[in-house]
Amino acid sequence: EAEVAQSPRYKITEKSQAVAFWCDPISGHATLYWYRQILGQGPELLVQFQDESVVDDSQLPKDRFSAERLKGVDSTLKIQPAELGDSAMYLCASSLAGRFSTDTQYFGPGTRLTVL
């Protein structure tokens, strides 16, 4: 069964350092999402891509976070510089259809970030 891949699974960094997370969605899925989940809370959308275009980044802290999906396939989320409050699980998800559909989202295993 096809799955969403994410790496690394765990990342420990010191504050002010740069970190990057990678996501490879299910093949053929046009829509890709990055969520942040703080311990004990539900995930919150950071950015949504339709193919290579950003369709929603309203909750992305753009002073330190950036995301790209250059060829409309895999994606990278970067934080620079990392802050203590960025410690969380970063989840990637993908769905089959285009922007104006709400197919089921399939989630990857996540990257657990700890900022010291």
Next chain:
Amino acid sequence: KQEVTQIPAALSVPEGENLVLNCSFTDSAIYNLQWFRQDPGKGLTSLLLIQSSQREQTSGRLNASLDKSSGRSTLYIAASQPGDSATYLCAVIYNQGGKLIFGQGTELSVKP
């Protein structure tokens, strides 16, 4: 503000019990609602998706209902098993193509 609330935050039951998890949302004009399962330290697995025009969905021992007028959904788990222990998350989409808005989850523990 569009919010999703899940109560209780944690629930412990003995094996074999039937149980209900609750989800409420502030704006009844939802597009659809999903229930997810999350095992510790893992990603989310979609359990059931209910479109706004539907009243319920069933999958095996799981049944999810939707009452838009009252802003509520319930997830019913029949004959609970220790393997059902996980966090269950409810999420809504308010507009076609919109983002999922999650509740904070209910952590379920089923004791043998």
